[in-house]
Amino acid sequence: MRVIACLFFLCFSTTCIAQDISEIVVQGNTKTRSNFVRKITKVSENTPVDSLILEADITRLKRLPGIAHAYYQVTPKDDGTFKVIYGVEENFTIIPSVNVYTTNNDEFAYRLGLYEFNGLGQNISIGGFYQKDIYSSFGVNFKAPYLFSKATGIALNYQNLTTEEPVFLDSGTAQYKYNNTSYEVLGLHEFNFKNRIEAGINYFTETYNFKSGATNTEVPRFLKVNKLLYKLIYEYNDVKRDYYYVDGFKSTLNFQYVTTQSEMLPEFLIGFNDFIYYKRIGEKGNWANRLRLGVATNNDSPFAPFAVDNNLNIRGVGNTIDRGTAAIVLNTEYRQTLFEKNWFVLQGTIFVDGGSWRNPGGDFGDFSDSQNLRIYPGAGLRFIHKRIFNTVFRVDYGFGITQNPTNGFVIGIGQYF
Structure with missing residues (x-):
């Protein structure tokens, strides 16, 4: 039973890790600082992918004067984690x-x-x-x-x-x-x-x-x-x-x-x-x-x-x-x-x-x-x-x-x- 329990724990842990975000990238920005985008958004590294949080972040970014439009992409990486990309189209401000x-x-x-x-x-x-x-x-x-x-x-x-x-x-x-x-x-x-x-x-x-x-x-x-x-x-x-x-x-x-x-x-x-x-x-x-x-x-x-x-x-x-x-x-x-x-x-x-x-x-x-x-x-x-x-x-x-x-x-x- 201990062996089965350990195997279950390892599988469960691997599944959780596989859903985690390991990288956040901001693209399309020239004037708006990438660290500012990361500062005001909710998504963070080493947390599971959550589409509700991603959608809320996009709505928040669209409200900023410096951003005309925003979108996100989630792409898998070789290690089983995910990269989140925030793409922005900037306004002239x-x-x-x-x-x-x-x-x-x-x-x-x-x-x-x-x-x-x-x-x-x-x-x-x-x-x-x-x-x-x-x-x-x-x-x-x-x-x-x-x-x-x-x-x-x-x-x-x-x-x-x-x-x-x-x-x-x-x-x-x-x-x-x-x-x-x-x-x-x-x-x-x-x-x-x-x-x-x-x-x-x-x-x-x-x-x-x-x-x-x-x-x-x-x-x-x-x-x-x-x-x-x-x-x-x-x-x-x-x-x-x-x-x-x-x-x-x-x-x-x-x-x-x-x-x-x-x-x-x-x-x-x-x-x-x-x-x-x-x-x-x-x-x-x-x-x-x-x-x-x-x-x-x-x-x-x-x-x-x-x-x-x-x-x-x-x-x-x-x-x-x-x-x-x-x-x-x-x-x-x-x-x-x-x-x-x-x-x-x-x-x-x-x-x-x-x-x-x-x-x-x-x-x-x-x-x-x-x-x-x-x-x-x-x-x-x-x-x-x-x-x-x-x-x-x-x-x-x-x-x-x-x-x-x-x-x-x-x-x-x-x-x-």
Whole structure:
């Protein structure tokens, strides 16, 4: 019996060894470092081949800005073990960013930027932007999600943003020159493949300087306040990518607590969740949906945190045309590939953007008020480069069908959502 038991043990051990991985190779990469790919993937040497882990690694690699496409191969070796090959097709990752938005009220604004999304071949993003929206603004961003380990990193952000903002008073609308200068530090951590958080602090100074329009003795013409913002972002991501096609569900919760020493700009809590659902339709169609639910402390202040804006939520509506202390916004669009040749893709898009807001100091019945409801259908085009990260040049035209409608173009790089 001992002989039989020993023979069984030896056979079982040999079988286990025969299924083990003895070599991992990364190929097709020129800029992305091979050791970085090994660092963030789950497969390791001296472990059994597991197709579920391999598939998860490929999905993870496809999400990286530096990689356009990825695949794996498992080949047997002469000693009975296996070699795993991760093949990647890299993106070009030094990318300009462009956002332009107009309305029939002759409003015109743009933002230009330049970003590197695969710095040092380790998925580090660094870059900055310049914005012209009546006044000049700029910002600098740094993000290294895997700086400390395969799951932990850091983000640093600075911005000096100046715009002309409407402030809605009982007597009418006032126009203020608004400036926000901020410094932000965030810690980044992935719990697992689908769940991650960002948490940190933002120190910023807000300045409001009256320019024109209605006045109110209780609302100052000049206001400068230092604030501290505590931020927590939780993301669940189960989206799969195949070049420019996307399929799956994603949820992002953003919670912020803002402290201040001004009674005019009191401290408040704000939270909003973006629910995003993508669905492949046939071979060339993609249906995309985004639902945002948001609520903040219901201060009766003209400086409410949720804005109705071209570049944020409703295409064609204008640049910050209203504010509220709660929001419901739904964006839905269908993207159809019209032409594809080698690296170039042309998509056509039809969309409907709609939303409503709670007035500062109001109640949730404001959502059904026709003055707060805005619905903007529209259409657009997408010009896509399959080998350059996030190079989707979009042109959308939205037009209002609810009360006091406007219309206009929204132009930018990257899908709207």
